[in-house]
Amino acid sequence: MGSTRNKEVLIDLLQREGNNVCADCRDEEPEWASCNLGIFLCQVCAGIHRGLGTDISRVKSTRLDNWDDDQVKRMAEIGNEVANSKYERFLPMFYKRPTKEDVDIVRQQFIKAKYQRLEFCNIDKQASYNSPTKEGHLLKKGKYKTKFQSRKFILTRQDNKIKYYNKESAKQPKEDIELDDLNAVFVPEKMGNPNGLQLTYLKDGTTRNLFVYHESAQEIVSWYTAIRAAKFERRKVAFPDREDSELAKDLTTNFYCEGYLHKMGPNNEPYKKRWFTLDRRKMSYLEEPMSPFPKGEVFIGHQDGGYSVDIGGPDVKSNQGFPFTQKTPERLYILCAESHDDRERWIMALKKIIDTPLTPQDTRLATYLSSKRKSSFKLKMN
Ligand SMILES: [Zn+2]
CATH class of the missing domain: 2.30.29.30 (Pleckstrin-homology domain (PH domain)/Phosphotyrosine-binding domain (PTB))
Structure with missing residues (x-):
């Protein structure tokens, strides 16, 4: 086939159900592709795929690059739906799928989890956010200070709480936060930190805002996901008759x-x-x-x-x-x-x-x- 013919086939493939949205963020009219994974992508997700390295994903423009016959054949054989049935086979309902409104960290970590760490191909790889408890350290901004200090955080599904401790040996938490009233939102710009997460909850008659981050983007997203997972599990117990997709709505909500x-x-x-x-x-x-x-x-x-x-x-x-x-x-x-x-x-x-x-x-x-x-x-x- 000639290269013009290949371009026509690609344009035709892009019209198909599943290929007409980005394989990762579902933004409309993708114009990029990963020719080894066989998927169509939006420009922003394609940029992140490029960062994964060509061993994992080889990015091409459907409009600007030349395509050979074998590459186009592969795109026709795979496509977004077939690829996602593999890479999202065990994508948990509570996991935040990025949209074009989400900040970089949410999109990047979703793509890394999906293709680099293969977390959604294997449930055993989800333990860091899908377990009865999660314990670790986050850097937390002092209440009236600008400084961030390392604090121990423990999330326990059974108590439906996330707690943090000012002293490592402390028996009593400094704060224990009901998960029902908690919202978690990534606010990189406001915090001046790409991994910045705001936790907001109701306490003693007012809203309290906590600002935390972790040096590792993977780890802060793991905390964010653990909060969503715990809230989802609790809703499942409270409303056993409702659909999972219904229960997964608004586990956390970006600020409007x-x-x-x-x-x-x-x-x-x-x-x-x-x-x-x-x-x-x-x-x-x-x-x-x-x-x-x-x-x-x-x-x-x-x-x-x-x-x-x-x-x-x-x-x-x-x-x-x-x-x-x-x-x-x-x-x-x-x-x-x-x-x-x-x-x-x-x-x-x-x-x-x-x-x-x-x-x-x-x-x-x-x-x-x-x-x-x-x-x-x-x-x-x-
Ligand atoms: Zn996308």
Whole structure:
């Protein structure tokens, strides 16, 4: 076959079910391939495959490179579905499959686990995250310090907890964290560390943020996956009738939106610059991006409950940035983004939540946050 004919065959193969999305992140219209693995890939995943070395994966462009007959034949014989039935045969339901929204570490470690360590071909290779307990050391940021220190962490499925210890010999943990209320999110940019992981949970009436990392990307992803695995196992016991795919949803959730906004005070005092995080239905504002506790937290409910978001705000001068107003049944939050695009990003994220019906867990969070508000109000009244 000529090279033009080979290109045509490749274009045809790319239209087929399974090949029309990246074999790894499922992004649409892949234009790259691994000619020995016989799979089609998006540009970003192809870049990671290149880093695996040609012993494991030989990357080619379907458009720019020349293909010989044997290579094209191999692509036709294998393809994404056949390859994934091998390399993802034992991919656990709780494992985070990367999407184009995920940060580098999630994508890189998925690809390394899949093709280099062959973790999803053999269940025995999953012990570091799929075991009743996990113990090890993570570097943890001090509560009000910038320094990170090594701390012992233990995750125990039976207790449904993750604990950490300030002293190696300590019998009592410094903190013991219920896994049900825990979210884990990779925040490399915010922490200035490619392996940076934020753990956020509810404790004593407020959200607590912990910032940890491990020198090894594989190990920090192993902790992240162990948390997801433990939460998944617990849901399986609690809801034996539900489908695994249902139970695996939102074991951890990336933040819907994060960044600086200027916030008008309750009595219209001037804007204060705060770091805002939208974590599912919880919008927190913090003094600094890595503050251990938020200054305030707002539950964002469904539109039927009196929640809405709109461009603009009362009494906002045109030189004060890009205002928008988040309405809750109790009050208006008048916020200002620093750019037009930033405001769009926030409004889109908030609208999406306001349009989504509440789940029982959401209602639990709403009660938690509102009871907290009442108690702090009482405190002020005294
Ligand atoms: Zn991809």
